[in-house]
Every structure is written in structure tokens, then in C-alpha cells.
Amino acid sequence: MIQAIAFYFFATIVVASAVMVVMARNPVHSVLWLILTFFNAAGLMVLVGAEFIAMLLVIVYVGAVAVLFLFVVMMLDIDLAAMRAGFSRNAPLGLLIAAVLLAELLLAVGAYSAGGLSLGSPDGAAVQAADKSNIEALGALLYGRYIALFEIAGIILLVAMIGAIVLTFQAPKPGARARQDVGKQTRRRPEDATVMKNPEIGQGVEL
Amino acid sequence: MTAFFQSLGLSYEWAWTVATLTGIIVISLLVMFSVAMVIYVDRKVLGAIMMRRGPNVVGPFGLLQSFADGLKVFLQETIIPSAANKGIFLLAPIITFTVALAAWAVIPFSAGVVLADVNVGLLYILAISSMGVYGVVMAGWASNSKYPFFSAMRASAQMISYEVSIGFVLVCVVLFAGTFNMSGIVEAQRGFGFGLINGYVVHPLLFPMWVVFFISSLAETARAPFDLTEAESELVAGYQTEYSSMSFALFWLGEYANILLMCSLNTLLFWGGWLPPLDWAPLYFVPGIVWFLLKTFAFFLMFSWIWATVPRYRYDQLMRLGWKVFLPMSLMFVVVTSGWLMATGHFDSTAPTAPANTADFVQAAPAQATAERGQS
Numbered sequence: 163m164i165q166a167i168a169f170y171f172f173a174t175i176v177v178a179s180a181v182m183v184v185m186a187r188n189p190v191h192s193v194l195w196l197i198l199t200f201f202n203a204a205g206l207m208v209l210v211g212a213e214f215i216a217m218l219l220v221i222v223y224v225g226a227v228a229v230l231f232l233f234v235v236m237m238l239d240i241d242l243a244a245m246r247a248g249f250s251r252n253a254p255l256g257l258l259i260a261a262v263l264l265a266e267l268l269l270a271v272g273a274y275s276a277g278g279l280s281l282g283s284p285d286g287a288a289v290q291a292a293d294k295s296n297i298e299a300l301g302a303l304l305y306g307r308y309i310a311l312f313e314i315a316g317i318i319l320l321v322a323m324i325g326a327i328v329l330t331f332q333a334p335k336p337g338a339r340a341r342q343d344v345g346k347q348t349r350r351r352p353e354d355a356t357v358m359k360n361p362e363i364g365q366g367v368e369l
Numbered sequence: 370m371t372a373f374f375q376s377l378g379l380s381y382e383w384a385w386t387v388a389t390l391t392g393i394i395v396i397s398l399l400v401m402f403s404v405a406m407v408i409y410v411d412r413k414v415l416g417a418i419m420m421r422r423g424p425n426v427v428g429p430f431g432l433l434q435s436f437a438d439g440l441k442v443f444l445q446e447t448i449i450p451s452a453a454n455k456g457i458f459l460l461a462p463i464i465t466f467t468v469a470l471a472a473w474a475v476i477p478f479s480a481g482v483v484l485a486d487v488n489v490g491l492l493y494i495l496a497i498s499s500m501g502v503y504g505v506v507m508a509g510w511a512s513n514s515k516y517p518f519f520s521a522m523r524a525s526a527q528m529i530s531y532e533v534s535i536g537f538v539l540v541c542v543v544l545f546a547g548t549f550n551m552s553g554i555v556e557a558q559r560g561f562g563f564g565l566i567n568g569y570v571v572h573p574l575l576f577p578m579w580v581v582f583f584i585s586s587l588a589e590t591a592r593a594p595f596d597l598t599e600a601e602s603e604l605v606a607g608y609q610t611e612y613s614s615m616s617f618a619l620f621w622l623g624e625y626a627n628i629l630l631m632c633s634l635n636t637l638l639f640w641g642g643w644l645p646p647l648d649w650a651p652l653y654f655v656p657g658i659v660w661f662l663l664k665t666f667a668f669f670l671m672f673s674w675i676w677a678t679v680p681r682y683r684y685d686q687l688m689r690l691g692w693k694v695f696l697p698m699s700l701m702f703v704v705v706t707s708g709w710l711m712a713t714g715h716f717d718s719t720a721p722t723a724p725a726n727t728a729d730f731v732q733a734a735p736a737q738a739t740a741e742r743g744q745s
Binding site for chain 1: 382454457487488489492493495496497499500502503506507510518521522525526528529532536549685686689
């Protein structure tokens with residue numbers, strides 16, 4: 163009973179806020195609705211007993227990815243008139259994409275109602291999930307049965323990360339301003355930078 | 370507490386609901402009360418270090434100062450700037466405050482004294498504290514004013530940077546404890562140091578991680594010397610510039626609740642939580658919550674002390690510390706720690722005990738629930 167109420171509560175908010183992501187006029191509002199969607203999706207994950215995935219969803223998507231989204235979108239100069247200017251030009255392409263998505267949705271729903279396709283379930287012999295916590299069960303699968311896929315995914319991410327660093331890294335040009343040396347800065351003491359002068363009255367200070 | 374309400378003749382579901390609601394209210398009220406008192410302590414410590422008296426007018430020794438301030442902001446008019454994005458402007462302080470309170474759900478105050486003894490407690494805290502940045506970012510953007518906006522930019526970059534190293538530090542602790550459950554982590558620290566000292570901090574691999582965690586928790590709560598989000602000399606009052614009255618007070622309370630949360634996390638993860646400092650029988654006569662509060666308070670004193678003595682970091686120094694010092698260091702320590710634990714056979718020896726603890730915590734609840742249902 164409570165599960166059903168909670169499910170429909172979270173699911174309604176997920177769908178409604180997902181609609182609002184598209185409908186909101188202000189991009190910042192869109193991102194905030196998107197965050198609400200992520201958060202309630204995490205609630206759905208908790209309901210099916212995948213609390214580890216739920217926490218990861220919040221930490222990774224809400225805590226990091228969406229913050230970066232918001233970071234970029236907030237800095238945009240939003241001009242609604244200019245955004246709507248290209249409407250008639252972009253409309254055919256938009257309609258095409260919308261039609262493709264609608265067709266895919268209908269196909270998926272139709273295929274599902276015609277009877278689920280059995281792709282074979284992963285055999286549960288590798289791990290007895292019943293008596294283990296979420297994290298242990300996932301860990302046993304990821305570091306046991308699917309170790310190769312897991313490592314490949316890790317290497318792909320590493321390559322992507324290094325690629326991004328290489329693309330944005332600029333070697334300091336010769337003759338550019340001297341780079342800061344934090345050690346040197348913190349080692350600097352008042353004695354190194356100042357001198358005490360005690361001139362006679364009527365005499366100036368030579369610096 | 371569920372059992373107590375069941376003894377009053379409620380069914381299990383209702384007893385659980387009432388017990389949980391009571392727990393939420395009690396924890397929120399206590400956290401708010403300690404926030405008020407801790408603000409007083411903060412001002413007194415600052416006054417003492419600056420050789421001033423600090424608040425001493427309202428009530429005995431000025432103890433009621435925070436309540437007087439609370440009453441004052443409550444009676445003020447709430448001003449919403451006409452150019453502000455109204456909904457988000459009002460939502461921001463509410464999010465900050467709610468998130469700051471929500472994290473306390475998994476903090477064990479003493480053995481078994483915890484609202485939600487979930488087995489992903491540490492991840493929950495990480496998730497909730499990563500939500501905290503939204504209050505600041507939304508406030509900064511919705512104010513439609515340049516200083517709050519700069520502050521929001523700084524806050525979002527700063528919190529993401531330090532969360533990364535906090536995550537790696539937590540991984541080191543979890544590797545030792547073998548569980549994400551907060552109570553389990555504290556229990557795993559019993560007699561950890563030479564069978565005598567309760568606390569992870571004595572281990573040479575975990576002491577540097579504690580230092581990293583402590584400094585990162587200063588940065589995560591935007592506390593001096595990392596209070597660049599509200600640097601008075603540069604940004605007026607940062608993201609709070611346009612706020613007044615209760616909306617301002619909610620930021621204020623949320624900020625201090627977060628600071629207390631970070632102090633208690635230092636206690637729970639590295640200093641043995643509610644366990645006495647030494648694993649020595651007479652010390653266990655003191656209730657666990659006393660040890661927990663004493664340790665947390667000691668960390669808060671360190672926070673105040675640092676606030677009063679350390680000058681503010683430059684923004685590039687802050688970023689350098691987070692990404693170029695803490696991140697490589699904590700990443701290396703994860704590798705070294707797991708290697709060390711494998712080499713010393715930690716996982717073989719503690720595998721029966723540590724996961725068994727977790728399993729107890731996880732499975733005790735449903736088993737108990739069915740037992741209690743059977744009785745009712």
C-alpha cells in the first residue's frame with residue numbers, strides 16, 4: 163500500500179518535472195527541473211531496493227553533473243526573443259526528430275504489449291544476492307564476473323579524461339608572465355621584503 | 370522507540386510512523402538548539418582570541434544572545450528584490466536549511482541512537498552534502514545581483530573540488546571498516562589502536578587522511594580560511610547579500626548545522642564516535658552520547674580557533690590545494706591503504722566480523738519488525 167503510494171508519488175513527480183524540463187522557458191529553470199527529476203528517480207531506485215544506485219545517482223548526477231550544467235547555463239546571456247528567432251527555420255528538423263522519437267515510443271510500447279522479448283537473464287549463480295547488501299552484491303559481480311567489461315569502461319573513461327586535459331592544456335609561452343611558485347610565496351618573510359629606515363630629520367629616504 | 374509506542378497499543382505501522390516523526394522532531398529541535406548555542410560559543414571564542422568580551426548582555430554570560438538575534442530577524446521585514454527570480458529566491462534558503470537537517474538522519478549519537486540505521490549511511494551523507502551547494506547557487510543566481518552571482522560561481526566550483534577528495538578519504542575509512550553503515554564504522558574502531566585506543570586516527574595511513582578530511586570539511590562548509598563565498602572584503606556578504614529577515618536566518622542556521630555535521634563526521638569516522646578515547650572499562654560508565662558531544666564540541670572549538678587565526682586563502686590557492694595537493698594525495702592513499710590491507714590480510718581476518726556486523730544491522734530491522742508484527 164505505502165509502496166504503491168510512494169511509487170506513484172515519485173513517478174508522477176519524475177514525469178511531471180521531466181515535462182517541465184522541456185517546457186520551461188528559462189534554461190536555468192529547466193536545469194532545476196532536471197535536478198528534481200534525478201532526485202525523484204533516485205527515490206524510485208530506493209523503492210526497488212537499489213539504495214546504492216540511488217545514492218550514486220544523487221552523488222554523481224545531482225551533486226556533480228547537474229552542478230556543472232547549472233554552472234554553464236547560469237552564465238549564458240538568455241535572450242528569449244533571439245532564442246525564438248530561428249523557430250520557423252528549425253521547425254522542420256525539430257518536427258522530424260519529434261516524429262522519430264514518437265515512432266520509437268510507439269514501437270517500444272507496441273512491442274512490449276505484444277509480449278516481452280526474452281534476451282536471457284544474467285544467471286544469478288555468480289552471486290547470491292539475497293543474503294548480501296547491495297554494495298557487496300554489486301562488487302562481487304563487477305569485480306568478479308564482469309571484471310573485463312568494468313576495466314574496459316574504466317580505461318575508456320581514463321582516455322576521455324586525458325583527452326579533455328590534452329585538448330584544453332596550454333603550455334606556458336616563453337616570455338609569458340612568470341608562473342607562481344607557492345613555496346616561494348609562503349617562504350617569503352617580512353625581513354625579505356621590507357627594510358627599516360631611520361632617517362635624520364630633514365633628510366629624505368633613498369630607496 | 371517503535372517498541373515503546375507499540376506498548377501503548379498502536380499497531381506496528383502506526384508505532385513506526387509516530388516513532389519516526391518523534392525522532393525527526395527531537396533531532397531537529399536538538400540540532401537547532403545546539404546551533405544557537407554553538408553560535409554563542411563561536412562569538413565567545415572569537416572574542417577571547419581578540420581579547421574582547423564577546424556577547425555578554427542578553428541573559429547570564431550572554432547565553433541568550435543567539436535567541437535574541439533569532440527574535441530580531443524573525444520580526445524583520447522580508448525584502449524580495451524586484452528584479453529577483455521570486456520562486457527560486459525563496460526556495461534557496463529552504464533548500465539549504467532542509468538539506469542541513471536531513472543529513473542528521475543517519476548520524477548515530479550513541480550506540481543504537483540513530484534515526485535511520487541504513488547500510489549506505491556514509492553515501493547518504495555524501496549525497497545530501499553534495500545537494501547543499503544548490504541552496505547557494507540558486508540564491509546567487511536568483512538574486513539577480515553581481516556579488517551574489519560571483520559567490521555562487523565560487524561556491525559551486527569550491528564544493529565540487531573538495532567533495533572529490535572527501536570521497537577518496539571516505540573510501541580509505543570504508544576500506545578499514547568494511548561497511549558504509551555509520552554505526553558499523555564506529556564499532557569497527559573499538560580497540561583499533563593496539564587494542565587500547567578507540568579511533569582510526571592513530572593508524573599512520575589514516576592520520577594524514579584525517580588531516581585532509583578536516584581541512585576539506587572546512588572548505589566544504591565554506592568556513593574560514595576558505596570562506597571565499599562570503600568574503601566580506603570582496604563580495605559584501607556573498608550569496609546572502611540580498612537576503613533579509615527569516616530567509617537570511619535560514620541560511621545562517623543551515624550553515625552552522627552543516628558545520629556541526631562536519632564536526633560530528635570527524636568524530637564518527639576518525640575519533641571513535643560515541644566510544645570513549647580508550648578501550649578501558651571504567652570509561653564506559655560515561656554515557657556514549659557524552660563522549661560523542663564532547664568530541665564534536667572539541668572539533669567545533671578547532672573550527673572557531675581556525676576562524677579567528679588563519680587569514681583567508683586566495684581563490685587560486687584554494688583550487689590548487691584541492692586539485693593539486695589533496696586529490697593526488699588522497700588517491701595515492703586509497704591505493705596504498707588497499708594494498709596495505711591486502712598485504713596484512715585485513716580482509717581475511719576481519720571479513721567474518723565486519724560484514725557480519727553490517728548484516729546484523731541490516732537484517733536485524735526486518736527480523737525485528739516481523740517479530741513485533743507477530744506479537745501485535
